[in-house]
Amino acid sequence: MTLADVLAESARLHGDETAIIYEDDTLSYRELADRVSRIASSLHSLGIEKGDHVAVWMPNNLEFLPIYFGIAAAGAVMVPMNTRYRTHEARYILSDSKAKAIFMVPRFLKMQYDEMLREVAPSLEHLEHAVILNQDADVGVPSMTYEVFLSAGRDAELPDVMDEDVSQILYTSGTTGKPKGVMLSHANVCDNARVTGEVMQVTARDRYFVPLPLFHSFGLVLGCLTPLTFGASIVLQDIFDAEHALQLMEQHRCTMNFGVPAMFMMELEAYRDGDYSLQLRSGMMGGAPCPIEVVKGVRREMDCDVCIGYGITETSPLISLTRFGDDDQKRAETVGLPLPGVEVRVVDDQRQSLPLGEVGEVAIRGNVMQGYYDMPEATNEAIDGDGWYYSGDLGVIDEDGY
Numbered sequence: 168m169t170l171a172d173v174l175a176e177s178a179r180l181h182g183d184e185t186a187i188i189y190e191d192d193t194l195s196y197r198e199l200a201d202r203v204s205r206i207a208s209s210l211h212s213l214g215i216e217k218g219d220h221v222a223v224w225m226p227n228n229l230e231f232l233p234i235y236f237g238i239a240a241a242g243a244v245m246v247p248m249n250t251r252y253r254t255h256e257a258r259y260i261l262s263d264s265k266a267k268a269i270f271m272v273p274r275f276l277k278m279q280y281d282e283m284l285r286e287v288a289p290s291l292e293h294l295e296h297a298v299i300l301n302q303d304a305d306v307g308v309p310s311m312t313y314e315v316f317l318s319a320g321r322d323a324e325l326p327d328v329m330d331e332d333v334s335q336i337l338y339t340s341g342t343t344g345k346p347k348g349v350m351l352s353h354a355n356v357c358d359n360a361r362v363t364g365e366v367m368q369v370t371a372r373d374r375y376f377v378p379l380p381l382f383h384s385f386g387l388v389l390g391c392l393t394p395l396t397f398g399a400s401i402v403l404q405d406i407f408d409a410e411h412a413l414q415l416m417e418q419h420r421c422t423m424n425f426g427v428p429a430m431f432m433m434e435l436e437a438y439r440d441g442d443y444s445l446q447l448r449s450g451m452m453g454g455a456p457c458p459i460e461v462v463k464g465v466r467r468e469m470d471c472d473v474c475i476g477y478g479i480t481e482t483s484p485l486i487s488l489t490r491f492g493d494d495d496q497k498r499a500e501t502v503g504l505p506l507p508g509v510e511v512r513v514v515d516d517q518r519q520s521l522p523l524g525e526v527g528e529v530a531i532r533g534n535v536m537q538g539y540y541d542m543p544e545a546t547n548e549a550i551d552g553d554g555w556y557y558s559g560d561l562g563v564i565d566e567d568g569y
């Protein structure tokens with residue numbers, strides 16, 4: 168399925184139900200689908216064609232996901248940008264991705280996006296349009312407000328989009344060298360979201376709390392695309408604060424909580440100091456090792472049967488996940504079993520499989536990226552002819568397959 172297919176199906180089945188909650192605003196599934204249609208048509212009117220790249224530079228808000236699906240419905244490719252980028256980083260991403268348009272807010276926290284873009288705009292030969300939320304601003308390229316952009320859309324014949332088409336390019340943090348643009352197809356993210364939801368037994372009755380940034384695959388695919396696939400609701404937070412997070416989870420009766428271990432630690436501490444009535448059933452923790460004390464506290468005190476996951480942007484992103492029957496030790500000391508449809512092996516320096524219990528490089532097959540954008544050599548180095556992606560991570564597989 169494509170992203171547009173997923174949303175159309177959920178809107179058909181859950182049209183009047185709430186899809187997104189942000190602060191005091193909400194969007195139902197029907198309203199979300201209508202907004203996405205307008206965005207796709209407006210992009211077409213702007214001259215955005217199938218395969219064009221469109222950057223998104225903004226924090227979590229009510230419009231991020233409509234823009235995400237709108238870009239996909241138009242056949243274009245979203246390039247999400249880290250909200251903490253500095254000027255030189257923004258220049259690199261916009262230049263390397265050849266973004267033709269950008270959705271942005273003028274500023275966030277102490278970051279002046281309008282000033283940064285105005286500084287780098289003369290060096291960006293491909294950037295033609297800027298759509299600015301909240302207010303207009305001089306950004307060095309032709310711009311319009313979001314409201315004007317939405318009003319420009321007309322019923323348009325949108326291009327056919329296939330599930331193997333690239334839907335997004337997410338730039339890695341670049342631990343060595345410059346960041347690489349990871350190309351993920353519609354099938355990559357839609358399949359990963361669906362399988363994750365099946366393992367976590369997600370239903371339309373669930374409400375996800377998502378403080379994770381949507382420019383990252385953890386927040387975007389696992390935190391948002393998964394619930395939207397199953398007709399569940401999403402409660403977004405733009406700047407993480409543990410007390411406010413607990414208030415939001417209580418207010419909106421959230422059943423699922425997503426975050427990195429540090430977030431869960433702060434929430435657990437705030438929970439112990441406060442008086443909250445939560446209705447959590449599960450959630451996902453990943454991105455760093457999780458101390459067993461935190462697993463125990465979250466499960467027993469917050470009554471959140473949290474799953475521990477391991478993922479990489481290049482694998483769409485989730486690779487493995489603990490299961491509901493696992494004990495605290497299994498959750499704290501492993502990152503679970505591979506997802507259905509995903510193969511994992513541990514290899515030596517010659518990429519030969521190692522026996523169980525031996526440490527080596529983790530290799531993954533199934534739901535692997537389409538490649539690094541404009542980097543064929545790096546792609547061929549990372550993915551072999553049999554479709555195995557070599558992560559550079561060290562790991563070990565135990566006798567239970569964890």
